[in-house]
Amino acid sequence: MxxxxxxxxxxxxxxxxxxITEGDWQGLTFDPRAWGDEPTNAVMRLEFRHIxxxxxxxxxxxxxxxxxxxxxxxxxSDNLSGITEPRLxxxxxCPWNYANPPQVxxxxxxxxxxxxxxxxxxxxxxxxxxx
Amino acid sequence: MIRNSTHAALWFGSLRVGKVRDINLxxxxxxxxDTKQGDVDRTYIKGLRTTSAQGTLFYDPEDDAVAxxxxxxxxxxxxVSNLTLVFDSEVNIxxxxxxxxxxxxxxxxxxxxxxxxxxxxxxxxxxxxxxPVQPTPPEP
Numbered sequence: 001m002x003x004x005x006x007x008x009x010x011x012x013x014x015x016x017x018x019x020i021t022e023g024d025w026q027g028l029t030f031d032p033r034a035w036g037d038e039p040t041n042a043v044m045r046l047e048f049r050h051i052x053x054x055x056x057x058x059x060x061x062x063x064x065x066x067x068x069x070x071x072x073x074x075x076x077s078d079n080l081s082g083i084t085e086p087r088l089x090x091x092x093x094c095p096w097n098y099a100n101p102p103q104v105x106x107x108x109x110x111x112x113x114x115x116x117x118x119x120x121x122x123x124x125x126x127x128x129x130x131x
Numbered sequence: 132m133i134r135n136s137t138h139a140a141l142w143f144g145s146l147r148v149g150k151v152r153d154i155n156l157x158x159x160x161x162x163x164x165d166t167k168q169g170d171v172d173r174t175y176i177k178g179l180r181t182t183s184a185q186g187t188l189f190y191d192p193e194d195d196a197v198a199x200x201x202x203x204x205x206x207x208x209x210x211v212s213n214l215t216l217v218f219d220s221e222v223n224i225x226x227x228x229x230x231x232x233x234x235x236x237x238x239x240x241x242x243x244x245x246x247x248x249x250x251x252x253x254x255x256x257x258x259x260x261x262x263p264v265q266p267t268p269p270e271p
Contacts, residue, residue, distance in 0.1 A: 007167035050165040050176055081169035107163065108179055 001065075001073050003096070004058040007081040009049040013092065016042035016120060042120035043099060044092070046079060049113050056114045059102050072097045072121035095121040134219050141186050142215035142227075143203075146196035150189035152246060156216050156226055157183050158257075182228065182253040184216055190237060190245035200249060203232050214251055215259075222263035228253040 016039030022032045048055065066073060072095030083089055096118040105113040141148045161178025191197050203212060215227035234250035 007169055009165070009167060011168055050163040081167060083168075111163065111176065 001062075002076040003073055003079055004055070004062055005076040005078040006048055006051070006055055006059070007078045008046040010045075010047040011079075011082075012045045014043045015091075016040045038122055040120075040122060044096065044118045044120070046116045046118070047113070048116075050107060050111050051114060053110050053112055056102070056104050056112045059114060059116060060104070063098055063102055066098065070097070097121050134224075138217075138219040138221075138224075140217040140220060141188075141196075142213075142217065143196045143199050144212050146199055148186075148188055148196040148200075149194045150191055152187040152189060153185075154187075154216050155185040157185075159183075180256065182226070182257050183233075184214060184226075184230070184251040184253065186216075186249050186251070188247045188249065190239075190247045197247070200232065200235070200247070204235050211254065214253070218261070219263070222265060223259070224261060224263060226257040226259040226261065228255060228257035230254065 018039050019035040020032045021035065048059075062073075074095055075092065080089060080092055083092070097120075099117040099119040103115040105115075107113055136153075139151070139154055141151045141154050159181045161180075162175040163178040164173060165176050166173045188194075188197055188200070192201070199212075211229040211231060213227060214230040215225055218224040230251040230253050232249055233252045234248075236248040237245065238248070239245045
């Protein structure tokens with residue numbers, strides 16, 4: 001299953017950070033320790049402006065079908081419309097979870113703004129690495 | 132047929148304003164942008180409509196309609212009056228609707244008649260038509 005086929009008006013992507021522990025005690029210096037080789041907690045924010053209510057309902061239905069965000073899905077290609085760089089598309093081609101419930105803002109009759117925040121789920125990648 | 136100013140009139144409630152210099156009707160429509168990522172041209176859908184009007188009256192305190200306008204300015208109630216802008220009374224080209232007088236400017240200049248410039252905000256969709264509507268002929 002994929003996310004609903006909607007092209008966003010605005011999309012922002014924050015690359016995840018590496019899981020690093022740093023220590024800084026008095027009289028001691030501590031080199032940073034990395035606890036993984038892949039960045040985690042990558043976040044994507046999709047904004048859909050002035051869309052029909054049924055498009056927003058499709059996203060809410062999808063959110064409900066993913067057990068309130070505990071099951072990840074890959075994005076539909078429409079969610080990534082406008083991106084031409086294959087390396088970037090490859091980066092984003094992973095399962096995503098809902099970081100927050102979708103937000104719907106009423107604009108006029110039948111028209112809403114929808115904001116969806118997603119967090120990358122790298123667990124399949126980890127599974128690949130460990131098997 | 133091109134209309135001239137003699138076809139136009141301004142009504143406030145049931146009172147016709149006797150001496151009007153000009154009337155203006157403005158209908159604005161918001162354009163809501165729904166451009167998507169990947170598009171190369173901006174696209175829009177229809178948004179909310181706003182109707183407003185302006186009029187300049189010659190200030191004649193004996194004119195009942197002018198007096199009604201002046202009364203409206205200092206009226207403390209929430210009652211809203213109807214405004215009708217007529218562009219041709221013979222074929223019913225007019226727009227009418229409840230209005231709030233949002234601005235009034237009274238001017239007295241040397242060598243000129245006193246005028247009152249009024250601005251109106253219509254509430255809701257105006258009734259009427261901007262194209263000719265022939266009166267229904269009476270039944271034979």
